Amino acid sequence: MTPQSAFMVVAPVRAGQIAALRDLLRTMTWAPGQADPDNALIPFGRCARLHFARLVVLEDATLADRAAVGAPAFGAPVSLAFLGECDGPAEAQLAEFATLAPEGLRKIFRHCETLDDDTDIAVWMRAHAVAPATFYVNWVGRTVRQIHEEAALHRALRARLLTLPADMPALAARADLLDYVAAEQQAGRLPLSPPEPTPPAWQLAQALHAIWVPLLLVVLLPVFVLGAVPFLVILRQRERTDPAIWPRPSTPHAEALAAIEDFDVSNQFSAFGSLKPGAFRLWLLRFLLWVAQYTTRHVYVRGRLARVGTIHFARWVLLDENRRLLFASNYDGSLDSYMDDFINKVAWGLNLVFSNGIGYPRTDFLVLNGAKNEQAFKYYIRRHQLVTEVWFKAYPGLTAFDLARNSRLRAGLAPAATDEDAARRWIALI
């Protein structure tokens, strides 16, 4: 099994270069925000292990909120972030980009500080790589190759099924379909590659992580017990007084965001903002992201993040010496559905993390209210969202549900003996 990784390169954009950079990035798209897989700068379509990728200028329109809550000003840079998700190690993906498109990358990152004509682009990207605090993968181990092969299987089965009489008994239909798949495979079509061996180092790291985090939590238990009351007192006091800042997003901003959405079944989401000032919120957030990372590595690894099944990948990244947080995800459906999931299914989870950001709608006890204040939350999110200049998805037209369904379809090829009912359920997947 090949695990998935998150890569990300971040560097401040040189003064006065933002507009030129945006113009350049626009040349990589076939429609607003939609990457052309064969674009001249980074031909994403040629990277066989790449799931998603994006280029986004981290220009924080909410910086003024810092003053409103007394957070110290800092020379907040406008950075360019190049990030995405791949099969295997992130370093290998960055190295592939550097080999595949050294000139294109150079053209892009020349707009950033510290890249000079004589710097090696691969070395430079490594030096500017940033790891997420929490990284969620919809299905750990599902590779791009597997996705394409299983999608082809689904297409073939569907085409075949449509040629069979609708009233054919399920077992007979299944037998026909299995024969058909076997014949196709004989002919060298419909390859279904077995998974690669799991890297032992990764397996070991997983196993250790699975144990030491709970161990540490147990060891720290007395601290939590003793600290609970003071923690709650401070938290409640802050929840009562932290200002909530969620004006309606400006029309041009909202329009620019919508302009790059809904070309296909999935969308990207990039949101950026400042943490509330002070050590309390910073450490609370780091702790929560650390716990969240445990759940995304060991618990939410099979198609769902809590109740939400439409997220392909998501990450939370602390930037600018932990002053700011970037949230980036790839999800299915329109933003309206995504918000609906956020508010009605996982408001508690969003509140835990995002209530540590400046201006978030008021929460109670860290999990209550917050996102449940629907209008406030929608304004807040939209206002913090960034216009992702370039976004690539390796398997357009496929939702996370489709991917899971196709895997089940494949798994269902195997069992030899089934009854009519099981055969019917398998055919229903097609």
Added chain:
Amino acid sequence: MTPRTHEAQDVQALVESGFSKLTEACFLLLRVRDAAAARVWLGTAPVTTAADLHRHVPVAMQVALSAAGLRALGLPELILAEFSAEFLAGMAGEAQRSRRLGDVGANAPEAWHWGGRSTPDVLLALYAEPGGLAALRASTATQAFAAGFTTIGDLPTSDMQGREPFGFADGISQPSFDFAGRRTPGTDADLAYGNLLAAGELLLGYPNEYGRITDRPLLDAGCPGAALLPPAAEDAGRRDLGRNGTYLVFRQLAQDVQGFWRFAAAHSDAVGLAETMVGRRLSGAPLLPPSAAPIRGVGPDPDDIGLNGFTYAADPDGRRCPLGAHVRRANPRTGDMPGGVQGPLAQAIRMIGFAGAGDPRDDLIASSRFHRILRRGREYGRTLPPDQAAATDTAPMPETGLHFICLNANIQRQFEFIQNAWLANAKFDGLSGEADPLLGNREPFPAGQATDGFGRLCGLPRFVTVKGGAYFFLPGVRALRFIAGASG
């Protein structure tokens, strides 16, 4: 008895009644020719209110305004800007909205009869008892009216006796509203499907399903003319321009009645196929038996229970009613959690995502109560019985269809969500490659995947084509008088 709005004399009657006895109707699309004259006319327009409904009303008139219309009438920009973003942008105002609503290809606004390139300012809806419409129209066309408005569209309707042009009984399932504010939304009872909604899902100025009041323009009490308006529920110091008003979504949907029945007739059981596409029998009877537990907001009328007392919970695989059937998409009858009302432990397990594991279809669909609309459409054109429509030797029919109208307090979360996430979405409930069998535009995805399937069928033709549309604000009567008095 249907529950009544509190401030009935301030509420346009369409909110409470579809005027089913007023079988003649037309919709006039108006442009403001002279703002001052238009305001004078609107200031005294004989708008039918919910308070009139307790007596015999032989005719009715309703007035709704688009964002362009409010601007043309001189409503200050600062006030206008507080209406919802989608109302201000308009149904056809942005390519991105058209993409989401499925208004691309043959449905693209550029080809609409109206509303595509420019939005009408005012929608005037006229309703009358049989034989009464001509007189109502004549009495409306006064000199004062002509001084203020130019009629740019005149949409006739036809009485099809409670059926839509394909021949199905329509107007059967509607949400009911808790105007008295007796129900608290968001309690455990909402884990299961209910049909009773907070008043704020329909009327602006009242708490909605989140227990909050939807944004709408609030004015400083000192604002000229604001004294006419009711105070805002959450802030008595401000005046509420939205209260007792609602957004009215209008879409002219042409139906290819012959195409629909010819397609169905090519299959062994034409009526049966058509019924599975709709998700109800021609007669309106549901495809599912009534659920054992009563559903809040359905009944006590036994007919209502017979027609609407069901959910899809017992039919997860769509064997009785296909997952993609029109009514199942338009209202999936889901509660806040799959499994409905359950103990706190089961709920907690659900919440963190540990229930229903293994089945990727579990918990895919949003909870219905946040996405309901009140439908008030009218048919136009001509209908034919299925067998005649299917016959290949019948002459082509004039344009026929539905003037789809719905009311809601949040266009984005209600109408647009239903249209986008549920009807136009070819991935609804884990389906692949099929949009709504009645409404789909049949356009493939950019990567080429088809959206024109239905179960085992593929290559469905387009049965419905969008021919016009706009978002309007159906103001409360006091708000209408305020707007009429607004000086630019």
